Every structure is written in C-alpha cells, then in structure tokens.
Amino acid sequence: MGLVVQKYGGSSVADAEGIKRVAKRIVDAKKNGHQVVVVVSAMGDTTDELIDLAGQVSPIPAGREFDMLLTAGERISMALLAMAIKNLGHEAQSFTGSQAGVITDSVHNKARIIDVTPGRIRTALDEGNIAIVAGFQGVSQDKKDITTLGRGGSDTTAVALAAALDAEVCEIYTDVDGVFTADPRVVPKARKIDRISFEDMLELASSGSKVLLHRCVEYARRYNIPIHVRSSFSGLQGTWVSNEQGDRKVEQAIISGVAHDTSEAKITVVGVPDKPGEAATIFRAIANNEINIDMVVQNVSAASTGLTDISFTLPKAEGRKAIDALEKTKSTIGFESLRYDDQIAKISLVGAGMKTNPGVTAGFFEALSDAGVNIELISTSEIRISVVTRADEVKEAVRAVHSAFGLDSDSDEAVVYGGTGR
Amino acid sequence: MGLVVQKYGGSSVADAEGIKRVAKRIVDAKKNGHQVVVVVSAMGDTTDELIDLAGQVSPIPAGREFDMLLTAGERISMALLAMAIKNLGHEAQSFTGSQAGVITDSVHNKARIIDVTPGRIRTALDEGNIAIVAGFQGVSQDKKDITTLGRGGSDTTAVALAAALDAEVCEIYTDVDGVFTADPRVVPKARKIDRISFEDMLELASSGSKVLLHRCVEYARRYNIPIHVRSSFSGLQGTWVSNEQGDRKVEQAIISGVAHDTSEAKITVVGVPDKPGEAATIFRAIANNEINIDMVVQNVSAASTGLTDISFTLPKAEGRKAIDALEKTKSTIGFESLRYDDQIAKISLVGAGMKTNPGVTAGFFEALSDAGVNIELISTSEIRISVVTRADEVKEAVRAVHSAFGLDSDSDEAVVYGGTGR
Missing domain, CATH: 3.40.1160.10 (Acetylglutamate kinase-like)
Structure with missing residues (x-):
C-alpha cells in the first residue's frame, strides 16, 4: 500500500x-x-x-x-x-x-x-x-x-x-459524488462519469464544470498523478481522472459530458477594417489590462464594406475594464462601435475523438435547433465544441444536448460515433 | 524620537x-x-x-x-x-x-x-x-x-x-486607564497609580491584580524596559512601571495599593507530627503533581500533642488533584485529616519600604478588625502583607484597608509612615 x-x-x-x-x-x-x-x-x-x-x-x-x-x-x-x-x-x-x-x-x-x-x-x-x-x-x-x-x-x-x-x-x-455528464442541478438525468482522461477533464473545467479547476487538472496531467474525485459523505467510487482512456475503442468518439457557463459576457467590436494588425491591436489593448478572454470569433468580412466584426467572451467581472480599454483605442483601430452583452451562456460538448468522428457537430447543432435554441457564436477545439446562446435558454439547451448524445441516465449507453470526418 | x-x-x-x-x-x-x-x-x-x-x-x-x-x-x-x-x-x-x-x-x-x-x-x-x-x-x-x-x-x-x-x-x-490602588469594581474610590516600581507591581500582580501579569513585569524588570499601561479608549497618561521609585522619600513607606484574589482555595493538613521532613514530604507530593502553591503557613505545634497543622493556598482548579495526591501519602506522613476550603479570599497590601516602617502591619490588622473581618492566615514579604479571610467578606475588607491607608480618591494624600521597624 x-x-x-x-x-x-x-x-x-x-x-x-x-x-x-x-x-x-x-x-x-x-x-x-x-x-x-x-x-x-x-x-x-x-x-x-x-x-x-x-x-x-x-x-x-x-x-x-x-x-x-x-x-x-x-x-x-x-x-x-x-x-x-x-x-x-x-x-x-x-x-x-x-x-x-x-x-x-x-x-x-x-x-x-x-x-x-x-x-x-x-x-x-x-x-x-x-x-x-x-x-x-x-x-x-x-x-x-x-x-x-x-x-x-x-x-x-x-x-x-x-x-x-x-x-x-x-x-x-x-x-458531490464525482464529475457528471452535466450539472445535475440543470440536468436531473446527468450521470456520474467513472473514468475520464486529463484532456477531457481540462476541457470540461474550462467550459464551466466546477468540480475540478483547470489549473489543478493541468498540474496532475503534467506529473501524471491520477485524481479520484469523490464524495466525503459516502463510500462510493467517484470519478477517476487519469491519462487512461477508459474502455474507449480507438477511433470512436466518446462524449464525456456537457458543460455550461453563465459567468461570461460577450463583447462585439463592430465594423473593424479587415486588414492586418487590427485584431492584434484590439487584443493587445485587452491583454495590457490583464483581462483573460475565452472564445474569440471573427467572421469573413462583407465584401461590399471591407469591414468585419470581432466578438469575444470574457468574465462578466472584467467587462467594464475591457470596454474602457477598447474605447481608448477606438481612434487607432477605427472600429464603428462596441456592443456589450452579459445575458449569454456558453454550452460545450466535450469528448475524445470528436474531431475525427462524423456527425458530432451536426448532432450538437440539430439538438439545439430542435430545442428552438439559437446559436450566436461557435468555437471548436480538438475535443470540444462550444456555442454561445441566450442565457435564459441555457438549461433547455444543456438538457437537449445531454439527451441527444445518449448521456441521460435512462439511456442504454452513450452514443458512439464511428468513422472519420466531422 | x-x-x-x-x-x-x-x-x-x-x-x-x-x-x-x-x-x-x-x-x-x-x-x-x-x-x-x-x-x-x-x-x-x-x-x-x-x-x-x-x-x-x-x-x-x-x-x-x-x-x-x-x-x-x-x-x-x-x-x-x-x-x-x-x-x-x-x-x-x-x-x-x-x-x-x-x-x-x-x-x-x-x-x-x-x-x-x-x-x-x-x-x-x-x-x-x-x-x-x-x-x-x-x-x-x-x-x-x-x-x-x-x-x-x-x-x-x-x-x-x-x-x-x-x-x-x-x-x-x-x-482600563492604568493600574489602580485597588480593583475599581470593588473600591469605587480607587485611584489610578501614576508611577510604580517593578517590585511593587510584581507583588500586586502575584496578589491578584489582573492588569499586568507577573511574568511580563518580571521580564521588563530583568531588561529594565519601562512599561506604560494605558487605555486604548482615551489619550490619558496611564501608569508607568519602571525601576524608578517615583517621588517616594527614602526610608518612608509608600503604599502602592490593595489587591485581592478569590481564585484560590485553602488546604489544611491537620495533625502533622512535628518532626523534620514531614513538610518536605507533603510539598514534594504536591510538586510531583505540578501544582503551584501560593501561601504556606505552619504554626508552632501544641506542646501537649507534638502535632501541628500546615495550611497552604492554591488555585481552586488544582484543588481536587492536590487532595488526591495528599491522600496517597497519608500513611507515609501520618497526618490526621485534610480540610479543603474554597470559600476564601486573599487580601494583600503592597508597598515599598513597608518592612522598615512601623505601624503598617498593625494598621492593616486594625482596619480589618474595625470592619469585623476575621483573619485566618497571615503571610508577609519584604513589600507585602497578605491575609486570608472568608470570601464573602472580601469587598468590605478591601474597602476598609484602602480607606485606612489614605488611598481613597477623596483623601488628601496617601498615608506615609516614617521611621523603622514594623
């Protein structure tokens, strides 16, 4: 021992x-x-x-x-x-x-x-x-x-x-009993995860799951220390976080869970001239004020105007500071206006092998669409898809996605996507 | 500065x-x-x-x-x-x-x-x-x-x-505003002391005054650090404790104050054979149990019996432990019985030059007598006289002594005893 x-x-x-x-x-x-x-x-x-x-x-x-x-x-x-x-x-x-x-x-x-x-x-x-x-x-x-x-x-x-x-x-x-496939207060059918990789846990943590913080998981991954998250009120096994992939079959996607986060706000810089260095100037102004940002999205510019919009999310607490910093650079950057919106929610689907498996992204968007939830921003990583929606739609959205990916506790098993492409 | x-x-x-x-x-x-x-x-x-x-x-x-x-x-x-x-x-x-x-x-x-x-x-x-x-x-x-x-x-x-x-x-x-000539809660006419020597302060502290503890005063005396005891609620000067004797005239007694202590109990070992080593056996038994004792009094033995009584005071909290320790030595020592009394009070008069000034001891006992307070034990040091009385007489006793030695705030000045002897 x-x-x-x-x-x-x-x-x-x-x-x-x-x-x-x-x-x-x-x-x-x-x-x-x-x-x-x-x-x-x-x-x-x-x-x-x-x-x-x-x-x-x-x-x-x-x-x-x-x-x-x-x-x-x-x-x-x-x-x-x-x-x-x-x-x-x-x-x-x-x-x-x-x-x-x-x-x-x-x-x-x-x-x-x-x-x-x-x-x-x-x-x-x-x-x-x-x-x-x-x-x-x-x-x-x-x-x-x-x-x-x-x-x-x-x-x-x-x-x-x-x-x-x-x-x-x-x-x-x-x-709580461990890490769940979604916040059990929002999704009553959320299931406890028995095993999860460091990578998936990192994505869940940075997407709003509060059981473990990103920093602690990152440290554990670096030194390869298995973490066992469990309840101090019961003797039950909780969730093991380690570099093992559990029983996942290679080349198949396993969805770990759905995370949500309502602590962020969205800032949109409207009418930014679409030329090199504009985005750098914007985010340098933010960084100089030690503001951490999360998602960043820029779409293609409208050909007719040569202008584009840049949106990003950040902690609500930093909102005022960010707006002040951007206002000061308005003349340098030459954007049209700033929009601030703190009534947003971020919903993320996390799972290994996602990028190389078809249908996950589509299934995610379909689930949201079926629930009547509008998507405002989209951002993806190797093992995560995140969208921004209205804050008051978050619970409905999380439940819909959780259910669509077979995570509900009354489902027989999690949906496994095979094949390649997404 | x-x-x-x-x-x-x-x-x-x-x-x-x-x-x-x-x-x-x-x-x-x-x-x-x-x-x-x-x-x-x-x-x-x-x-x-x-x-x-x-x-x-x-x-x-x-x-x-x-x-x-x-x-x-x-x-x-x-x-x-x-x-x-x-x-x-x-x-x-x-x-x-x-x-x-x-x-x-x-x-x-x-x-x-x-x-x-x-x-x-x-x-x-x-x-x-x-x-x-x-x-x-x-x-x-x-x-x-x-x-x-x-x-x-x-x-x-x-x-x-x-x-x-x-x-x-x-x-x-x-x-509080400083060190007083008696506990102001007991003696409303108690006066703040402006200056007091380390020695007198030590005696007051070990006699029941709670403003400064013995240990701290002892440390200050050893390193000759003046202490200024004062109120954090006012800007007034408090009491200076130092190695200066204030304005005391040499060879005159100055009474610093009257202290009292109701935290002690009295144990009397009755009928101790009056021969060498008996007292040592008693106090070794006490010391081995790490009990701190205060006053110790033994009177001459009655010639007819060859037996004597030994009394001592100690913190009430240690009473049970002391009685247990003494009971175990009863056969060795051969005393008759033990008496335990926790309804006592100790009253002490403290002042420099006391020993070489007449009338202080007499005045102290007269004041107690006039107030109808019976004295049970007496113990003296260079600059202190202490007596043990009934606990319910303590306030009356302190006030009587305080007044008799001119310490009351409406007195013109403290009584000064000149000359030699006590």
Missing part, C-alpha cells in the same frame, strides 16, 4: 461534526495500510467571513496582508482535524503551507507554485503520523512571505504534494 | 471599529516621529471560540495542534490591523511570532521565550514600515513547531520585543 493524498473542501469540514466524520475516513485509509497526507480547506464560510472583515477595515485590502489574513482559515481547520484524528487514537501533525514546503512566487492572492520540498511531511510520515497540510497557501521564495494560491488553490496544493511525494493517487473529496 | 512597542489586547480590537481606532492611534505615534512596533492579541472572543471548537472535536486537545489552532486568532487581527493602517496611508507589515523571531522552548500551550531575533522586524522598520507582530506565539527552537506562551502571553511578547529592539518604552493598551 502506498501513499495517498486526500483533499477535503470547506463544505466537508464545515463544523465539528464534519471534522469528526472526515477524521474517521482518514483513519480508515491509514488502517488500510496507506501513508496518508491530507490537504484541507478552511471551514465552511470562514474565508468569506474573513474577506468581509477585511472589507470593513479597508476598501482595498493589500495583497500581503490579505494573504496573511486568509491563511488563518486553514490553520483553524487543519489543527482541529489533527486533534480529531488524535482523539481516534492515531498520530497526526498539521503543517502550514510554508512548513509543508510549498514554495511559490511573490504574486499575492494568486501565487503560483514554484517548487514543493516536503521534507517535514516525509519525516512526519516516516514517524507514523498522518500529515495534515493547509491547502491554498505557500511561502514566497524570495521574501519568505505567506502567499495564497487563489481560487481552487487547495486542489492544486493536493496535486502538487501528491506529485512531490510520488503518491499513488490524489483523492479530492467534495460534496 | 526612538522606538516604541505598543501592545493592544483583544478588547481593543474586538471588531472592525476597534481595529480602525487602534490603527489611528498607531499612525499618530508614527507621525510623532517614532518607529512603531505593535503587538496585537486575537480579536475579542476569538480565542474562546477556538477553544470551544477544539472541545467539540476532542476532549483532550493535543498541545502542538492546540497551539496551531489558537495562533490563527492573532493572524487574523494582525493582518486586519496592517490593512487598516495601510488604508490610512502608512506602510505596515504583519509578522507571525515565528517571523518576528520569537524563539521558545517546546512546552506547548505555555512555552517560555528563549531568545528574540527580530531581524525581519528591524528591516521592516528601516524600510519605513510599522511592524505588526502576533502576540502570544513563537516557534520552538528544536522542532520549529508553533508554540503559544500561555496566559498573558501577548504582554510578554511585547516586553520581549521591546527588550530585543532596545525600545524606549513598552506601551500596554487595555480597557
């Missing part, structure tokens, strides 16, 4: 009862002969409460101090979890990100992991301890200041530790 | 408003040209809430993890305070006990400071920052584990940092 890294999110350790339940599960893994490293998030709403407090003392909390503040949350949960484990008769020690050797850059509030040097964790394990590590935090390489890893940081901590410790598996415990 | 260390307790930073008020006061000190180091406790009831959480997951919280848990409290308050200061336009950085170089032994929950190496604090100050340091915590020298200093630990942190940084003064901010 090898080393297992388990990660528990805030909802799993929301109160003393939750902590005791999690402690029991950890001890079970230890009893099964594993060395166990546990990464834990802050309890329930702790982080939100701390953010609220910060807002009360300062409208613009400083990065360094904000990180110092937020990291108190994991300190509380990890110490309590270690106590609860010791109370069950097993040895446990808790470690801050710094003590666990999580070395980051100095970008406060969204630091990136540079290195993991888990010497103290290794020693604690060798001495028979269960090691509890604070998720979401590290220490900066140059200044030795406390840093936080930003959104989804605890999952990344877990995968990074699993890689550094050469773990058998990184188990991500959450309040 | 030199370096000032300011310490703010939990009641001063109980909420966002308190933190902002404290931030303003800190910035004022900085504007006055001082280098400022601030030691801060956890907000309001945070520590109690964390202790309560620990109790919910484990009946006997482990030392190491308990310290990890509790230190989250200062992490929150110090980060918020730094943010609030930055919001006022001044630079501030917060530091954990470990980052501030507070090196301790490995006794979790009540570690002792071994060394202070404030290199990062010095650098932060030199760069123009206000340095905010977490009180109550350090890092163990051997294992590099987080430790806490126990009760009153933040005051000790402040004095230790003041000593290591060679500060002009260590300001202890609290919710």
